[in-house]
Amino acid sequence: MTAETPGAVLLDKLHTALTRYVVLPTPAAADAVVLWIAASHAQPAWAHAPRLVIRGPEKRCGKSRLLDVVEATCHDPFITVNSSPAAVYRSISDDPPTMLVDEADTIFGPKAEGNEDLRGLLNAGHQRNRPAKRYDAATNTVESIPTFAMAALAGIGAMPDTIEDRAVVIRMRRRAPGEQAAPYRHRRDRPALRQLAEHLARWLRADLHILENAEPTMPVEDRAADTWEPLIAVADHAGGTWPTRARTAVLALTAEANDDGDATPGVRLLADCRAIFTDVTALPTAQLLARLNADPEAPWRAHGPSGLTAHKLGAMLREYRITSANIRFPDGIQVKGYHRDAFADAWSRYCPAVDTTEDRTDDKPARLSVVTPLPTEYAGGAA
Known part of the structure; x- marks a missing residue:
């Protein structure tokens, strides 16, 4: 048997850590989250910044816990809770942070008010070269502010179509009797996860030029292909079982989205x-x-x-x-x-x-x- 590549070993370790603390709804969902987290470490290579939507029908479905693990393992996490839109915009650069939003229904729900700028950023930031324009009265100039950044959003219920259509959607559910997950403690467990994040970054950052030029064979088309391409590129770069698992996850989760009954x-x-x-x-x-x-x-x-x-x-x-x-x-x-x-x-x-x-x-x-x-x-x- 051929030995696994270093990249495949790292993805396996991330999968083990993720499924230790979180019960994911399906194996395909677990693989998709692993690849999304890994892809966040190579954002400068991507033409599109896929969103990760973590949703559940009720409270206590593991959404926040999954977001905790994503925060601990992704590239340069930026929590947007209570952050002003101006602070969020100014935090995005050519090498952007990974935006994390818990209780995203406060931004997109029917009672959400005053979050138009943040909603606009999350909608526009899926694709490169979609800057926000702001007029600077002090200099009498129009300023272009980058919006491109990967973002993970957790909340109850579905997100708007403009978000989910550009997202890897994970439908969480409450643990059934017999389903067990290890308790996650920020001080105790996060340092080891951040070390794993550093290993992922060293592996992927060394090959940004390869990832940027990658043209993986995609099992889906159009916007779904745009969204999933960074994840497939990471899986192909890792090798091992991951190219097959990645494409299985694409087909499973996109089919689930198509059967969700949320057509316009x-x-x-x-x-x-x-x-x-x-x-x-x-x-x-x-x-x-x-x-x-x-x-x-x-x-x-x-x-x-x-x-x-x-x-x-x-x-x-x-x-x-x-x-x-x-x-x-x-x-x-x-x-x-x-x-x-x-x-x-x-x-x-x-x-x-x-x-x-x-x-x-x-x-x-x-x-x-x-x-x-x-x-x-x-x-x-x-x-």
Whole structure:
């Protein structure tokens, strides 16, 4: 058996330390956190600064403990709790610190106020060359302030799409009976973890030029590839089992994110329309609305006393260049409705994974025909 490389040994040690103090939801999540921490030590090499979102449905799910271990092992940790936006901006340089935010719902939640600058920094800082512009009255000049920095955010519930779309998302949960983690004590345990961080930094900083020019084969595309590329580059540089584990983590966590049910209302509407249209060529607006509002688990009933209306439906679909038309149906009646072909381009762009040939189960609406009158059970929007 070939001996492990020094980099792989360091990642293994970091994995052992991490899983000693924190119970992660899956092995893929543990590997992803290890690689994110390691990638923080090579930030000057990256074109994108992936966020690490640590979220849970309730308190006591291990979010803060995981953030403690991240703080102890990442590059130059910078805690933003009670830090002014000006202090945060001025702390970012060409070799930025790693920003850590606990209770991130205080920044992004519905009661968050006065954090616009920090939210803007976290949104913009995912990509290089997205500086903030500030006017300096003393010198009568416009100043460019760098925003690029990796950031870990912990909080209850989901973060905004603008954050999670650029993040490695770890969904924490409370420990089950029998799941054990060693207690973490800052004074006792942090020094050894900081020493491990120094070893990671020496390994990766020596090869920044290699990492900067790395073009790893990615199992995902577009923004997901941008987010995960630094982690895959670190794994490939380490060798051993890590290249395979890294790509397994990418596929597992991105699939989890895609199945999370947090699609935008527009994409959810497109997907629901696709399920309703199946093989029909056109539908009256009234039938389409009735089917949408009939689903008790869909969000459309909450749009008003009668659910989603024709006006709201039209407004949402126009964003995707889908408009209604006067359609004459086989029974001779001409009414407003939608052609299936009008959705084809949007479906291919925003929800291409839907398989319309799949047999339907009994709890899904039956296929409609353009000559079939609206069924009585759907007339009032009943389930």
